[in-house]
Amino acid sequence: xxxxxxxxxxxxxxxxxxxxxxxxxxxxxxxxxxxxxxxxxxxxxxxxxxxxxxxxxxxxxxxxxxxxxxxxxxxxxxxxxxxxxxxxxxxxxxxxxxxxxxxxx
Numbered sequence: 467x468x469x470x471x472x473x474x475x476x477x478x479x480x481x482x483x484x485x486x487x488x489x490x491x492x493x494x495x496x497x498x499x500x501x502x503x504x505x506x507x508x509x510x511x512x513x514x515x516x517x518x519x520x521x522x523x524x525x526x527x528x529x530x531x532x533x534x535x536x537x538x539x540x541x542x543x544x545x546x547x548x549x550x551x552x553x554x555x556x557x558x559x560x561x562x563x564x565x566x567x568x569x570x571x
Contacts, residue, residue, distance in 0.1 A: 468561040469506050470548060476564055490568040494540035498567050501535045501543045505562065511547070512556035532565065540568040 471477030479485040480502060486495035501520070508514050514522040514535060526532035530550035536542040547554070548561040 467505055467508050467510065467559070468548075469502065469545075470561070470563045472546075472563050472565045476567065480564065480567060486567075490540050494568050497536060497541035498543060501541070502564075502567075505535065505543065505545070505564075509560065510557045511559040511562070533562075542569065543567050 471480060479489060480498070483495065483499070486498060489495075490498060504514065504520055511522070511533070514520050516522050520535050521537065522533060522535050524531050525534050525544065529552060530546045532544055532546050534542050534544050543564060544566040545562045545564045547559045548563050550559070
């Protein structure tokens with residue numbers, strides 16, 4: 467999927483290992499980096515597993531819906547589809563925007 471970031475500060479943090487470690491600690495930063503890799507490598511949202519270690523789930527029903535990957539807390543990535551229409555299937559979503567990593571906004 468094409469992975470973007472809702473704000474420049476989230477993008478800067480996700481693209482800098484040093485900033486991620488500073489904000490989240492080494493272990494959580496490594497989990498977030500792994501999850502961002504899985505997001506980037508998956509062709510569509512439907513291709514992400516609902517099982518560990520990815521744990522894809524929908525966390526908000528409003529439009530556009532929000533999703534998360536990873537365990538709740540410091541090792542979690544929250545995101546939304548970049549463009550979404552009501553009734554859209556997960557296999558049609560191939561562009562996302564990260565809205566939070568590791569509990570940061």
